[in-house]
Amino acid sequence: MELRAFQYRDRALYCEDVALADIAERAGTPCYVYSSATILEHYRAYDETFGATPHTICYAVKANGNLALLRLLAQAGAGFDIVSGGELFRVLKAGGDPARIVFSGVGKTAAEINDALTAGIFNFNCESEPELALIDALAHRRGIQARVALRVNPDVEADTHHYISTGRLAHKFGVDIGEAEAIYDRARKLENLLIEGVSCHIGSQILDPAPVMEAVDRVLALIDRLRAKGFDIRHADLGGGLGVAYKPEESTPSIADFVTKLKAKAEGRGLRVVLEPGRSIVAAAGALLTKALYRKKTGEKEFVIVDAAMNDLIRPALYDAYHEILPLRLSGSPQIRADIVGPVCETGDFLARDREMAEVMPGDALAVCTAGAYGFVQATTYNARRLSVEVLVEGDKWRVVRQRQTYEDLIRGEE
Numbered sequence: 001m002e003l004r005a006f007q008y009r010d011r012a013l014y015c016e017d018v019a020l021a022d023i024a025e026r027a028g029t030p031c032y033v034y035s036s037a038t039i040l041e042h043y044r045a046y047d048e049t050f051g052a053t054p055h056t057i058c059y060a061v062k063a064n065g066n067l068a069l070l071r072l073l074a075q076a077g078a079g080f081d082i083v084s085g086g087e088l089f090r091v092l093k094a095g096g097d098p099a100r101i102v103f104s105g106v107g108k109t110a111a112e113i114n115d116a117l118t119a120g121i122f123n124f125n126c127e128s129e130p131e132l133a134l135i136d137a138l139a140h141r142r143g144i145q146a147r148v149a150l151r152v153n154p155d156v157e158a159d160t161h162h163y164i165s166t167g168r169l170a171h172k173f174g175v176d177i178g179e180a181e182a183i184y185d186r187a188r189k190l191e192n193l194l195i196e197g198v199s200c201h202i203g204s205q206i207l208d209p210a211p212v213m214e215a216v217d218r219v220l221a222l223i224d225r226l227r228a229k230g231f232d233i234r235h236a237d238l239g240g241g242l243g244v245a246y247k248p249e250e251s252t253p254s255i256a257d258f259v260t261k262l263k264a265k266a267e268g269r270g271l272r273v274v275l276e277p278g279r280s281i282v283a284a285a286g287a288l289l290t291k292a293l294y295r296k297k298t299g300e301k302e303f304v305i306v307d308a309a310m311n312d313l314i315r316p317a318l319y320d321a322y323h324e325i326l327p328l329r330l331s332g333s334p335q336i337r338a339d340i341v342g343p344v345c346e347t348g349d350f351l352a353r354d355r356e357m358a359e360v361m362p363g364d365a366l367a368v369c370t371a372g373a374y375g376f377v378q379a380t381t382y383n384a385r386r387l388s389v390e391v392l393v394e395g396d397k398w399r400v401v402r403q404r405q406t407y408e409d410l411i412r413g414e415e
């Protein structure tokens with residue numbers, strides 16, 4: 001049974017063995033809190049289910065790039081999926097092994113490619129022919145060969161929010177799987193490339209594994225055809241995308257079940273399987289703590305105004321995402337129905353709408369759950385609000401792993 005990172009004990013909400021009220025009190029709010037045990041448990045579920053099947057689990061840094069989290073995962077043996085030079089910098093700072101880094105993304109610049117070549121990363125997931133040509137030219141200049149995979153677009157529909165679905169031909173990602181063979185053929189002439197992989201990633205927050213399995217079948221069939229033509233394809237990067245339950249009643253395939261299915265398809269083919277999970281490793285491991293400032297009623301509607309806002313957690317505004325919101329102390333007070341909103345001057349600034357929850361009084365602290373992925377990383381300083389503090393919990397210990405910005409930080413570099 002999966003460990004839940006956040007649980008009540010004696011009516012107080014805990015992260016592992018730490019009462020969240022202590023953290024809210026001492027670190028202040030808004031505050032992101034992460035459970036290290038949960039992050040490691042999720043990573044290990046991927047790693048251990050593959051067992052002896054050759055595999056590399058490349059945590060998708062874009063889900064949450066805090067150095068302390070990256071260090072934790074690097075020490076557990078994880079690889080990393082990066083999408084920018086900044087993420088490469090973070091991973092190297094955290095002690096990540098360059099030989100386990102894959103570089104994804106449609107718009108890699110020459111400077112970023114050069115940095116990745118200097119670091120000696122495992123592989124570039126290329127998304128276009130001009131990108132292949134650029135990597136070839138930059139590798140040539142250094143007298144080295146760069147390992148590449150072509151990201152193919154398998155044209156399957158992942159049933160997810162349209163902003164995070166990526167596997168249809170209308171999306172900007174990858175190359176049409178139908179054109180892939182011809183591109184691989186042309187890429188043979190690029191002598192500074194080692195063409196050793198095929199990659200795909202069809203979207204994020206996928207709750208039904210069927211489209212992923214469909215995509216895997218198409219990728220494996222392509223690999224068979226490429227091998228028949230003499231390409232030495234050694235790895236299949238099957239992307240990330242496994243979803244998590246944001247609502248208590250939602251069900252998702254477990255990491256172990258999902259990997260068991262993938263493994264069954266890939267096994268016995270002499271292939272290393274690379275996965276790029278982000279959300280499924282960190283989402284449930286994180287919560288955003290916030291404090292209620294005011295309550296007010298307008299006409300029919302009731303509002304709870306809290307000190308966290310869309311600049312801290314944009315998922316409700318951007319994806320209409322649902323996050324469970326729990327009081328740090330259970331009070332047994334009557335239920336209310338309210339919008340939980342922040343101080344930012346936008347009607348889109350809400351954390352929850354029409355939410356039924358126990359009555360919240362000014363000063364009460366709340367946890368916005370399942371906020372470990374695409375939370376802090378999408379935070380901005382809109383309204384000149386400072387980036388929040390981040391805390392990592394390990395058993396009965398916790399520490400600040402990113403300090404809250406100061407007002408001076410806000411204006412650094414401006415004149």
Ligand SMILES: *Cc1c(COP(=O)(O)O)cnc(C)c1O
Pocket residue numbers: 060062063081104105201203204205239240241242276277278279280373
């Ligand atoms: C975003 C992304 C991931 C991670 O997706 P999750 O849904 O967080 O697991 C992996 N690979 C690529 C190429 C991505 O763009």
